[in-house]
Amino acid sequence: MTALRRNLPAIVVFFTTLVLWEVVISSLDVRSFILPAPSSIANALVENWDVGYQIWPAAQTTFLEAAGGMVIGTVLGVLIALVISRWTLAGDIALPVAVAISAIPIIAFAPIANNWFGVLSPTSKMVIAAVLVFFPIMINVLRGLTEVPNSSLELMRSYAAGSMAVFRKVRVPNALPFFLTGLKVGTTLALIGAVVGEYFGGLNVALGRIVVQSASRLSFEVTWAAIIVASVVGIAMYLLIVAIERVAIPWHPAVRGDRIS
Amino acid sequence: MSGQAVVHVADVTKTFDVPGRGTMTALSGIDLLIGQGEFVSLIGPSGCGKSTLLRLIGDLTVPTSGTVMVNGKPAQQARVDRDYGIVFQSPVLFDWRNVEENVRLPLELIGTEKAAREARVTEMLELVELSDFRRHHPYQLSGGMQQRVSIARALAFEPALLLMDEPFGALDEMTRERMNSEVLKVWAQTGITVVFVTHSIPEAVFLSSRVAVMSARPGRITKVVDIDLPRPRTVETRENRRYFELVTEVREALRGMDGRVEADDAALDRAAAEGGIG
Numbered sequence: 001m002t003a004l005r006r007n008l009p010a011i012v013v014f015f016t017t018l019v020l021w022e023v024v025i026s027s028l029d030v031r032s033f034i035l036p037a038p039s040s041i042a043n044a045l046v047e048n049w050d051v052g053y054q055i056w057p058a059a060q061t062t063f064l065e066a067a068g069g070m071v072i073g074t075v076l077g078v079l080i081a082l083v084i085s086r087w088t089l090a091g092d093i094a095l096p097v098a099v100a101i102s103a104i105p106i107i108a109f110a111p112i113a114n115n116w117f118g119v120l121s122p123t124s125k126m127v128i129a130a131v132l133v134f135f136p137i138m139i140n141v142l143r144g145l146t147e148v149p150n151s152s153l154e155l156m157r158s159y160a161a162g163s164m165a166v167f168r169k170v171r172v173p174n175a176l177p178f179f180l181t182g183l184k185v186g187t188t189l190a191l192i193g194a195v196v197g198e199y200f201g202g203l204n205v206a207l208g209r210i211v212v213q214s215a216s217r218l219s220f221e222v223t224w225a226a227i228i229v230a231s232v233v234g235i236a237m238y239l240l241i242v243a244i245e246r247v248a249i250p251w252h253p254a255v256r257g258d259r260i261s
Numbered sequence: 262m263s264g265q266a267v268v269h270v271a272d273v274t275k276t277f278d279v280p281g282r283g284t285m286t287a288l289s290g291i292d293l294l295i296g297q298g299e300f301v302s303l304i305g306p307s308g309c310g311k312s313t314l315l316r317l318i319g320d321l322t323v324p325t326s327g328t329v330m331v332n333g334k335p336a337q338q339a340r341v342d343r344d345y346g347i348v349f350q351s352p353v354l355f356d357w358r359n360v361e362e363n364v365r366l367p368l369e370l371i372g373t374e375k376a377a378r379e380a381r382v383t384e385m386l387e388l389v390e391l392s393d394f395r396r397h398h399p400y401q402l403s404g405g406m407q408q409r410v411s412i413a414r415a416l417a418f419e420p421a422l423l424l425m426d427e428p429f430g431a432l433d434e435m436t437r438e439r440m441n442s443e444v445l446k447v448w449a450q451t452g453i454t455v456v457f458v459t460h461s462i463p464e465a466v467f468l469s470s471r472v473a474v475m476s477a478r479p480g481r482i483t484k485v486v487d488i489d490l491p492r493p494r495t496v497e498t499r500e501n502r503r504y505f506e507l508v509t510e511v512r513e514a515l516r517g518m519d520g521r522v523e524a525d526d527a528a529l530d531r532a533a534a535e536g537g538i539g
Binding site: 149151152154155156157158159160161165169170173176249251252253256 | 319321340341342343345346347349351353355356357366367369370371398400
């Protein structure tokens with residue numbers, strides 16, 4: 001009930017926008033290659049759900065590529081953050097490299113990854129997604145591991161706790177909220193990475209391919225349908241992380257939701 | 262003074278390097294002997310090094326010269342042997358642990374066997390009257406309750422010595438007085454030796470068996486006042502004539518050492534924070 005009431009304004013605005021959109025398109029007779037009406041997008045979505053462009057199987061493919069990229073990028077990001085937080089020298093070497101990798105425009109890297117890992121293989125898309133996911137994960141986990149209040153470290157020192165105990169009982173739980181923030185940022189980036197990878201070639205049943213091909217045939221209502229499905233996949237991945245967050249860090253102010261009180 | 266010395270500070274000097282300002286002497290020529298079961302308060306203006314002295318006893322920082330012995334051992338050995346528990350000004354509770362898990366932390370580190378650990382946690386929570394809040398998280402507790410959890414945690418592994426660094430400085434006056442009585446109750450029940458840093462004269466007099474009055478720049482102990490108020494100390498103690506005499510005595514001992522220290526405080530505090538732990 002409260003969830004409904006809180007989301008009600010957003011829902012009203014959403015549907016009002018849809019109706020206005022529909023009315024404006026039909027009354028001003030806007031051509032569909034400029035902006036198709038919501039009804040024709042919905043129509044294209046239904047018609048191409050599992051036949052024609054096959055949007056639903058394509059969404060599954062793209063999701064798996066993004067999810068695979070999430071896993072690879074997360075594992076690498078966490079590992080490198082652990083190494084950097086432990087050994088200063090490793091940080092001096094790895095951090096500039098990590099920054100350099102994150103500065104590569106992903107559009108420039110995508111064709112190379114397709115070439116290296118096989119243009120028809122989902123691996124190449126996962127690698128592209130992983131490159132995008134890696135950096136926010138690494139930088140967030142690194143902050144969580146190192147930005148520990150001095151008072152907490154003094155407390156552990158008073159107990160003569162070893163560095164392993166400090167790591168397990170202070171640094172890791174301290175890093176958990178940072179890690180989850182990194183994951184949230186990572187979900188959207190992973191999806192972008194997968195779709196961009198698909199732009200530069202791959203099997204046709206993938207959201208990025210549908211966007212390229214439908215646009216080249218001026219079937220923009222299909223293009224829009226694919227874009228909407230892609231964003232729904234992104235939102236679903238994000239909400240999954242939010243759900244994990246509720247279970248994993250119920251004590252954190254961001255989850256408690258009492259920031260104002 | 263009764264029994265064996267739990268804390269023996271001999272001719273201790275502590276200097277800090279403050280960037281751009283050269284060397285600052287935080288403590289100079291400190292001698293202090295604290296016997297078993299004593300309750301000793303360190304009082305002085307901010308910047309007098311009272312917290313630094315406490316941190317030296319706890320081996321959270323090391324003296325520039327002189328020796329600090331705890332339980333007849335160098336302070337570092339005493340820390341490694343877990344001879345003391347400490348309560349800071351902020352409770353330093355871990356948000357991700359509930360009340361009982363916070364109290365259990367030192368027992369986990371020591372490797373206390375599980376049944377004994379749970380029994381001890383229950384006992385400590387009864388001592389600080391928080392048994393009904395064991396599953397609460399720190400953010401659900403008031404400041405005073407959080408500090409009681411911190412006290413229970415400091416006492417969990419039965420240390421010989423309890424170090425308290427302005428533990429009630431952030432609490433309102435009413436809560437502070439109630440906490441004072443609770444600390445005395447815990448002290449009476451456990452027979453633990455307490456070193457207590459404060460800048461509140463009434464608090465120091467009410468709690469202590471002795472009050473060490475300190476001056477600043479350089480920090481030194483200028484006077485030690487024996488507090489011969491009868492125990493147990495209660496609300497009536499605060500209205501006792503002798504109590505007012507002792508408050509006056511401590512206040513006069515503190516007088517004449519203020520005014521010139523404030524400017525250096527910030528720099529010294531920063532240096533202390535940075536030099537404290539590597």
